[in-house]
Amino acid sequence: MKQPQFNRRLTLEAPGRASDGAGGFTETWAQLGVIWGEVLPRGAGREVEASELKLKITVRAAPQGAPSRPTAAMRFRDGERIYRIEAVTEADAEGRFLVCFVKEEVGA
Numbered sequence: 001m002k003q004p005q006f007n008r009r010l011t012l013e014a015p016g017r018a019s020d021g022a023g024g025f026t027e028t029w030a031q032l033g034v035i036w037g038e039v040l041p042r043g044a045g046r047e048v049e050a051s052e053l054k055l056k057i058t059v060r061a062a063p064q065g066a067p068s069r070p071t072a073a074m075r076f077r078d079g080e081r082i083y084r085i086e087a088v089t090e091a092d093a094e095g096r097f098l099v100c101f102v103k104e105e106v107g108a
Contacts, residue, residue: 004058006036010076035059053104
């Protein structure tokens with residue numbers, strides 16, 4: 001595996017809930033920290049939704065259970081751009097990097 005180019009400053013965010021005052025809740029996002037990553041397109045299929053863009057983001061690995069380890073419930077923020085994490089896997093046998101399969105919501 002080639003060395004990833006960690007050239008994007010991404011904020012890792014975790015979901016939460018806040019009371020809406022009427023017995024329900026609204027979704028909130030808490031910042032967990034900044035992670036440098038490499039953002040690349042993933043295989044373009046024949047059916048591409050106009051409202052979403054599929055990418056893969058490679059980051060340095062963190063131990064299982066660490067708050068800095070991305071999970072499928074989290075998202076990355078890059079300025080105004082939002083990348084919802086769909087799945088996370090180790091990129092190499094040594095466990096040095098993680099690949100996050102994400103979906104950018106366009107026009108959200």
